[in-house]
Structure formats: structure tokens, C-alpha cells
Amino acid sequence: MDKLKYIAGHNGRSANKEIEQLILAHIASYESVHDPIVLTEEDYDFIRKRTNR
Structure with missing residues (x-):
């Protein structure tokens, strides 16, 4: 964590x-090799249920 803060x-920037x-860099790297990730309303519903939001 100290190295990240450094x-x-x-x-x-802050550590956060x-x-x-x-x-964001990891997602961009993934999407450059694969197709862009497109989330549907069902995906968002699933995420909200999993995160209680």
C-alpha cells in the first residue's frame, strides 16, 4: 500500500x-483485446442486487 501511495x-493523485x-486502464486493455463490454439493464439489475444498491 505504501508503494501505491508513493x-x-x-x-x-490520492491512492483511491x-x-x-x-x-480503467485494465478495462481498456481487456476491451482492446476482446470486444467492448456493453452492460444491459439486466446486468445492472444483477449488479444492484449483488451490491445491495
Whole structure:
């Protein structure tokens, strides 16, 4: 975690924002190899049920 905070500081971000950027980069990398991920309303319903939102 300290190394993540170091990198985040170097990039001018909080650790949470650094994690968010890593996730977005990972999704973009996945979608560049596979097709873009398109979520349907059923997908969102499933996600809401799983996360109690």
C-alpha cells in the first residue's frame, strides 16, 4: 500500500484515484483485446442486487 501511495503521489493523485486509474486502464486493455463490454439493464439489475444498491 505504501508503494501505491508513493506512485499516486508521484502522479498527483490520492491512492483511491490511483486505484481508479488502474482499474480503467485494465478495462481498456481487456476491451482492446476482446470486444467492448456493453452492460444491459439486466446486468445492472444483477449488479444492484449483488451490491445491495
